[in-house]
Amino acid sequence: MSTYRAPLSDMRFVLFDLLGADALFARLGFAEATRDVVDAVLEEGARFSETVLAPLNRVGDEAGCQLDPATGDVTTPPGFRQAYAHYVDAGWAGLVSPVEYGGQGLPQTVGVPVKEMIDAGNLAWGNFPLLTHGATEALLHHGEDWQRDAFLGPIVEGRWTGTMCLTEPHCGSDLGLLRTRATPNDDGSHAITGTKIFITAGEHDFTDNIVHLVLARLPDAPAGSKGISMFIVPKFQIARDGSVGARNALRCGALEHKMGIHGSATCVMNFDGAQGWLIGEPHKGLAAMFTMMNTARLAVGLQGLGLADRAYQNALRYSRERLQMRSLSGAKAPDKPADPLIVHPDVRRMLLTQKALVEGGRALAYHAASLLDIAAHADDAGERERAEALLGFLIPIVKACLTEWGVECTYHALQCFGGHGYIAEHGMEQLARDARITTLYEGTTGIQALDLVGRKLLQLRGAGLKQMLAMIEQFCIEQQGNAAVAEFIAPLRDKAGEWQQLSLAIAQSAQGDADEIGAAAYDYLFHSGYVALAYWWARSVAAAEASSQPESFKQAKRETARFYFARILPRTLVHRQAIESGAASLMSLQAAEFGT
Structure with missing residues (x-):
């Protein structure tokens, strides 16, 4: 259980x-x-x-x-x-x-x-x-x-x-x-x-x-x-x-x-x-x-986040307790018949993936919630308008990415348990089944992607994207000389520039073929999500260093951010290549030919 x-x-x-x-x-x-x-x-x-x-x-x-x-x-x-x-x-x-x-x-x-x-x-x-x-x-x-x-x-x-x-x-x-x-x-x-x-x-x-x-x-x-x-x-x-x-x-x-x-x-x-x-x-x-859609879609994104966190907690506990094989670099628990699962690199890959997506996703979701409050209660009309635009841009990312990452994290958690994850006793299979619906209701991942590209990027001329890019650049400027985050600044700036270039390329391609919007939407959404999370991980390291948190907390943030930038952020390369391949590879096959 x-x-x-x-x-x-x-x-x-x-x-x-x-x-x-x-x-x-x-x-x-x-x-x-x-x-x-x-x-x-x-x-x-x-x-x-x-x-x-x-x-x-x-x-x-x-x-x-x-x-x-x-x-x-x-x-x-x-x-x-x-x-x-x-x-x-x-x-x-x-x-x-x-x-x-x-x-x-x-x-x-x-x-x-x-x-x-x-x-x-x-x-x-x-x-x-x-x-x-x-x-x-x-x-x-x-x-x-x-x-x-x-x-x-x-x-x-x-x-x-x-x-x-x-x-x-x-x-x-x-x-x-x-x-x-x-x-x-x-x-x-x-x-x-x-x-x-x-x-x-x-x-x-x-x-x-x-x-x-x-x-x-x-x-x-x-x-x-x-x-x-x-x-x-x-x-x-x-x-x-x-x-x-x-x-x-x-x-x-x-x-x-x-x-x-x-x-x-x-x-x-x-x-x-x-x-x-x-x-x-x-x-x-x-x-x-649609007055309710921002809060409803944020709420479903939180469902993915909550399930991912519960799955991660249980996988982490099990990986610390379960003895299985010896570490390739030598016994880590020589007084026991085998080492705990957590010493093995592949188990650590799954655990760190969950930790990085959960904690980064939490920052992304809570920021979106703060924009709801600003849009409703700020004194300045311009600030309310800007918050509404940024919120509208982020909501499809929050909803789709947090739920898809919830499915990924519950999968990894189940995998950490091995065969015990597949049976009901430990509860991992329930979390995996429960997570699956979150990518479907309140608009599937594909619907969120179309909303992001078709409406928020093209129809609204990327008003929210411009704010997000400005936030990233402002952060990079402010953190110049901060040794704690220096290693993250250049890759973050590079990915922000790539994000902007892909946005312009999609807008240009869509003028000649409307199918380019749908062909790029899914990959653009996830490229956006991973860059947004890179920003929040860099900011998390900076905030942790400036806080009164224990050194162990700060170290955990630094090392998790390094893992994210080294092993998860490169997923953007695949999404970029898919976007740049265009609609032809998707649309050339005729409907009747699918069954041949």
């Missing part, structure tokens, strides 16, 4: 030594988010994740969720409902939600490490409150006053949870094909009819009511994505005065049988004339839904 210990020391290092979160919070007006308060939140989050959620991880995998086909009710695994009651009673549901609706109003940057701990403790359980924040964001930005008054209090308190109902059986990411209908009622509401699939926490026994955000078409809707509207459709009808009425005309028709996250209810939801209320403007639902 796998275990979990929250990496509080590294979390604090990233927040305070690397990002300067305490000064940032003070500047943004978060008077309550003092160092002491944040430390207390982290400590309590660790306790909840380690002692309440982590022990239920295997329980959820083995028991799964159960559907009563007669009623459409879903029963969650043993202990899950009680854990949610604990979560609500402790105030976690409203940690970063507005104070005026019952939340604690803390920064998103504080909520992110708590989210990481929850996902590492029990990813399947963490999916139930995952999208509730999206419902809050949608109502805050697009809801009418009465909708905010009626829905936000119970949602923020955790008495109701939320979902996002996008996907339909015949369409996945191409939402322009959706068919769910919204017919106006006399009272100003709409009758929602259609079927949605892959709905996380669409039905469960945690709360009395569940609030569904549903994309549907009005009768006069134009075809395609420009004809989509968004509706709030509760499990139990809600009147304009906030009173709860009869059971709505919707139900869970089936639970998906999945590769992993068995403890999470992934539902087929059938809407049969259910009462729903329009949120925002007609036919503008997709734009409204």
